[in-house]
Amino acid sequence: MPDDLDTLERRIDLLRTRVRAAVRDRDLALARELRGELRKSERAWDLRVSSPPEPETAGQRGRTGPPVRERVHAALTLLQVPAAGRLVVGVHEAFFAEPLKGSQLSTLRRDEERTFRRSPYGRPHYVCAALTDRLTPARGLLAVSTWPQERRVVGPLSPRVDFLRSTMRVATRVGELDEPSEKAWRLLARMARNVPGAGGGFERPEPAVVVRAAEAELAVHLVADTRDRAELAGRAGRQLDEAAKLFGATTLSEIARKAACA
Template sequence: MRRALAALEREMEQLRNDARAAHEDGDHAAVRTACEQLRLAENAWYTQIGHAAQPQLQSKERMRLALAVIGVPASPREIQQVTRAFTGKDLPWAPLASVRRDEQRRYNTSSSAASYICPALNADDFTPLRGLYALGEWPLERRLRTSTSARVDFLTMVTRLASHHQSSSPPVQELLRRLADHIPGVEVSMNASIPTAIARAAETELHIITSDDRARRAAAAHTARRQLDPVQQIFGAPRN
């Protein structure tokens, strides 16, 4: 536990420095990302010493933090798995059943530049995809799903989790082991950690499949920006 606490404390200090530097550079997106990562690290620190996170995060905020860690559109199951592995707490889904409607209402009534939970969008018709969540601050290209995006996003999620500062913790390593069952070519040697081996295998496949998916998303995003208003670019076009 002492090593884990020391690692978390070093990470929190680094994230504070990152947030400060981003603030001085006027990079608001980087500030928000660093602060979200800092809150997650602080929650893990409180969990390690046997106390509830201070302040206690609401379910929707924990969902937002999990999505920030995952970095790509994710399903409720993936969001719950990441929340449990990184915070040691379950994320009850019932209070989040209306999250999309609530977030769109908040967007329509608030002028702040807050982070919004929104649906991923179908790259063919830009309608919201059921059961797939994203963050509205992400570039439109990242929030779109083509026929090849599911695999790309899964592998991207795995590489992000494997490179996270908490990747050496037992709960995160256990999650990575389960995810590795869906990635061919994972080889763990005495000279490579589990996260490193998993990230290497995921990146190898990503190198092969990413370029085509990126081109499809870029073309769809170009069309979406011409056809959709700002609200629809976040929450999707109406279904016919």
Template structure:
């Protein structure tokens, strides 16, 4: 007699996918990674509901101005430095995620069709990813490109300073981002 199968809670499913990715990610990617590589029923509506729940363990990625970066989700437990996204950091995070997913799939000899379709979709964002004999190696090469390395070095002071400012925010705002400051309209006072 078989007992009932217990699937991980939705928050734990999202956590598994984000831990594998290792960087802020689009919700669709989180759901696709979980669906292809883990057991569970994580869906976009369920992930959207989790993002609104402060107890879920999910947090917003933050821009250098400390507002929420739209379209990215992270784990609340990650250090602020990892949750601050800039263009080069976002690119490096995406490439790192490709390396991690490709290595995870390679370590699972019985990876199914869904895992290979996921790798195929990830290859689209890696230079020569479609032609590469090893997608992880192609992503590593892109990570080591002089252009990306230089862009990361240039952005590093911005990210460090933003993380220091974020540390002074109340805990809730560290997870959701600071409210956007409305722009001032009009001109000089007469």
């Protein structure tokens, strides 16, 4: 499974880059075609990670499923935005077979950083930190190293923008499943209650309605948030080394020192 997932993730990242380029070049026909390919690849990824683990064989005794970092990575890849541990656990419980507990996330980011510093880019991806406007690690927010820097920084509007985007992703996933779990419905209902016009009362929310409501509010904030994140990403590219781009600068003096040397 890991090799297949890595291949799909690389294809998804490449397609996103090509979609952005097509939109920038105003080639709308190519952008539509690429978005179709992107959706197919994302659905294939979702199905791959949602598949039950293969039966245990004699040589596999004692294995308990994918490592915690891969479970967190699966949940974050579904969300496509930085997320707090509570949401990561909720998403994993709603859509994936293996268990995941909040206590298992307590040292994950630090472990990933140590691994990266020992052997930079030795893995296809790392669970890393979202970065604040000071380019320090955002408390409790996890991200994926293969995401563009713009998605791994958070400005003033980013928490709301990312919540709306994650709500849309959860609603879309629920709508794609033939029989969503009760945990999936509860997660969607909790998120929908915080989106005007999305429902989420005592009855199950309609996924398509949730997506439309979240999209409507997202349009209000998106331009300003995109601008803020582009500025932060530019600063990160100029002022941080490779490890700090993923895990954040430890102190403001570290940023100032590296900026002076640039």
